[in-house]
Amino acid sequence: MPDTIYQSSTTAPVNIAVVKYWGKRDPKLNLPTNSSISVTLSQADLRTHTTAACSSKFTEDTLEINSKLQDVSGVRTQACFRELRSLRSALESADSSLLKLSTLPLRIVSENNFPTAAGLASSAAGFAALVRAIANLYELPASPTELSRIARQGSGSACRSLFGGYVAWQMGEKDDGSDSVAVEVAPASHWPTMRALVLVASAAQKDVSSTSGMQTTVATSGLFPHRAKVVVPAAMAKMERAILEKDFATFADVTMRESNSFHSVCSDTQPPIFYLNSTSHAAIRVVEGINKVAGKAIAAYTFDAGPNAVIYFEEENKDSVAGTVQALLGGLDGWKGKTFETQDTTKLDQKAVGVLKEGVTRVILASVGEGPIKTDESLILATGEPVNK
Amino acid sequence: MPDTIYQSSTTAPVNIAVVKYWGKRDPKLNLPTNSSISVTLSQADLRTHTTAACSSKFTEDTLEINSKLQDVSGVRTQACFRELRSLRSALESADSSLLKLSTLPLRIVSENNFPTAAGLASSAAGFAALVRAIANLYELPASPTELSRIARQGSGSACRSLFGGYVAWQMGEKDDGSDSVAVEVAPASHWPTMRALVLVASAAQKDVSSTSGMQTTVATSGLFPHRAKVVVPAAMAKMERAILEKDFATFADVTMRESNSFHSVCSDTQPPIFYLNSTSHAAIRVVEGINKVAGKAIAAYTFDAGPNAVIYFEEENKDSVAGTVQALLGGLDGWKGKTFETQDTTKLDQKAVGVLKEGVTRVILASVGEGPIKTDESLILATGEPVNK
Structure with a gap:
């Protein structure tokens, strides 16, 4: 051996x-x-x-x-x-x-x-x-x-x-x-109809890493302690219930508020951290527009420590949500050949639409999925060398 | 009569x-x-x-x-x-x-x-x-x-x-x-050396009026109550003392944190309110750069309900602050013929410098000043008609 x-x-x-x-x-x-x-x-x-x-x-x-x-x-x-x-x-x-x-x-x-x-x-x-x-x-x-x-x-x-x-x-x-x-x-099987559409706003490296950024927030943001102690515990309780009840309206409401709360304590950091850019702001306005047209929350935006928008929606609303975005960004990579029913986009904020079209570089379509999966496909040869060498 | x-x-x-x-x-x-x-x-x-x-x-x-x-x-x-x-x-x-x-x-x-x-x-x-x-x-x-x-x-x-x-x-x-x-x-006579340089980012009407915006914040922001009850009272006490002691470093620190805190509760509003744009973000980075070069806070940014930056500084630092901005934006209107000692701007964030040059339309130079002043200059004729009619 x-x-x-x-x-x-x-x-x-x-x-x-x-x-x-x-x-x-x-x-x-x-x-x-x-x-x-x-x-x-x-x-x-x-x-x-x-x-x-x-x-x-x-x-x-x-x-x-x-x-x-x-x-x-x-x-x-x-x-x-x-x-x-x-x-x-x-x-x-x-x-x-x-x-x-x-x-x-x-x-x-x-x-x-x-x-x-x-x-x-x-x-x-x-x-x-x-x-x-x-x-x-x-x-x-x-x-x-x-x-x-x-x-x-x-x-x-x-x-x-x-x-x-x-x-x-x-x-x-x-x-x-x-x-x-x-x-x-x-x-995933409890609520398998959850979908995510990622709008990749930029592949540039971020200015402030999450690791250093979050500790600067802890050290300097006056609003942060209230978020950690009061805002998030309330959001956790609401979100767990929304997931268990498959209540998309509440899921969407908490998701969007949470994203906004997180980015707000980032910008309350000294010096302020801005992960969202004008493309991100435009994505928010377009999601708001989609929900307004639908008369209820059928799409929810969220942003991590970067400008990419992740838009959650349910399969039953794929045309209203992904179809609207595809009507605007259908020419980009990432649609994997899927075609949604095209939507009327004239009721959206046209300034936001223009900024979005200019700022998004590709999309990624995904579903809720499984945890780690064991595979026989190896990246290491029997000799011990990586397969790609 | x-x-x-x-x-x-x-x-x-x-x-x-x-x-x-x-x-x-x-x-x-x-x-x-x-x-x-x-x-x-x-x-x-x-x-x-x-x-x-x-x-x-x-x-x-x-x-x-x-x-x-x-x-x-x-x-x-x-x-x-x-x-x-x-x-x-x-x-x-x-x-x-x-x-x-x-x-x-x-x-x-x-x-x-x-x-x-x-x-x-x-x-x-x-x-x-x-x-x-x-x-x-x-x-x-x-x-x-x-x-x-x-x-x-x-x-x-x-x-x-x-x-x-x-x-x-x-x-x-x-x-x-x-x-x-x-x-x-x-x-004003207590601290007469305070100056303000306004960078007008856009003359466009704002999207959300302060009147409706602030009440949406009160109604929907999870972070807002903490700002009103905890953050601002502490800032008030610090700022009053800073003014009475003419302590610019503390004045600058509180001014910048307050601006950030205010805009953070705006973006924590549902739907989020964004008054700052990329030009505003660039102005923040340039002020940070000016302070870094000086080795202390000699400039303080603040933003009201719009993208214009107001940069406070003291007369003794006019060259380091206004001179740096003039080196970047000297071609714009509003300098009133004043020429500051030109500064080396190579240590500033050059991406921010580029965005600032593109986004600022004019500057306004001002000093701390007096309250309302009675004047004999009338805008109404003896006939009762406005002078400009």
Whole structure:
């Protein structure tokens, strides 16, 4: 067995929060100042594919993303490696028949099927896939919630990508973070008709990283404590109920308010952080217009730490929502050949329509989807080399 | 005396808040949810000139602004007319030798020396001038603070334009608004070296009026109550002390945080209100750059309900602040022939510099200035006709 390559592969999904995570009460352990909720998007549309391998043939732990070697010395990656090895090591101690995989160097190879820098929460899918792949390699009997405690230390929102469907990250109370984990609010099958349309506003790297941005907000925003203590707990309760009752109007209302609240504490930061640009503002006005025409909330916008709009809607309203956007942006990439019933766009804010047409570079269509899926498709050859080399 | 034209003229200043007014606890009486503080700008640069006349020759109350007749039937204008007439009427009742001016129709003619729609608080200067001119015409023995109670009912922030220098609008506690008045924090002579540079980003009318916008914020923003109850009271105390101690670093810090806090509750409104645009964001980055180069806060940005930046600085830093902006925008109107020492702008965010150059249409230079000034220059002829007819 000396030069054997042990390996396991998985895919993991992107999640887009509808109650937002922004602020750490413990930056080292990635413990948040408030709970959050997200929708997991289908991996056919957006996913990270990761193979974890270990072998005495390897000389050191390595991580490669989209064919680029990454620095693994950071505390976040180290925390994930350490915690997973520790769980494997405990198994090995209890059962001497087990191979001592925990002592072997790891080689992780990962690929995203979407642009890393597009502000699409690639680190969430990435760390979820990394943790899930190593857990599979080590044959850990850990539940997704147990693994979420580890993935959280890689990237906070990664903990939510260990589940499909509708997922809550409970902030927890303990200093050691053991109760700051992700749980399923409802599986994708509970409310399978949820759709997301991403309007990619720019593939430029963001000015302020979420990691440094959120801690500047915690340190300087006068409005932030009220958001963490009062606004988010109320939003969490409303959102959980909306999901359980499949109440889209409430889901939409909370989603849009939460996005606005999050970006408001960003702009209340000193110096202010502006993730939304004129394209984002235009997307908001167009969604408002779609809802006005419909006479009720059938579309909900949300923005992460970047200008891309994610528009949630239900399958039954695909023409009114996606059809309206397609009438404006039908020439862009990302529609995957789908054609929606074209809509009258004359009632929309025409200034916003003009800005949107100029500022969106591509769209991505997705559905609510499943959590990490084990796959036989490997990114590491039997020789131990990455397949793309 | 039947056809005599009685008249009196005044000018009144614009004020730019450094602790912001946003939200009414009583929309009818214009009673605010929080106190505010402003700096009064010099009337040589920005002013409303108003003549108030009354005569039995007139058939009804009229108000003309920049040669356009206005509707005077609104509750705000009516409240000002009613309260001022009531004070005059009390004088007439007490002293039968006084002319019964309170019974005569009023003709008000007003002119701004700046574009009304540029988002430069024209209603504040306008109502302050209207109230001050009628009070002079009626020879009311009322103090500026007493008149501020009336001007407040015309336009909230107008109450602060009845004073020069540094002015607080105390929100008051009473239901009838009798204690919601403006007071002087310090006269202009206390800190005469304060300067303001306005970057006019657009002369377009704003999308959402402050009147309707602020009440939507009060009704829908989850962060707003915390701003009104916690953030602003702390800012008021800090700002008053900064003004009394002429502590520019604290003045700048509170001014910028307050502007950001105000615009953050605007964007936390449902639907969100965005007064800042990319030009405004660029102005913020340029001010941050000026302060970074100086190694301390020598410039402070603030934005009212529109995209124009107002940059406060002290005379001693005019070259570092106005000189830097002039190096970028020297070709625009509004420098009044003033030339500042040109500055190295290479350390500024060059993307922001580009956006600023493209988005600013003119500048206005101003100093801290005096309150309303009585003038013999009349806008109404001896015949009772406006001079410009």
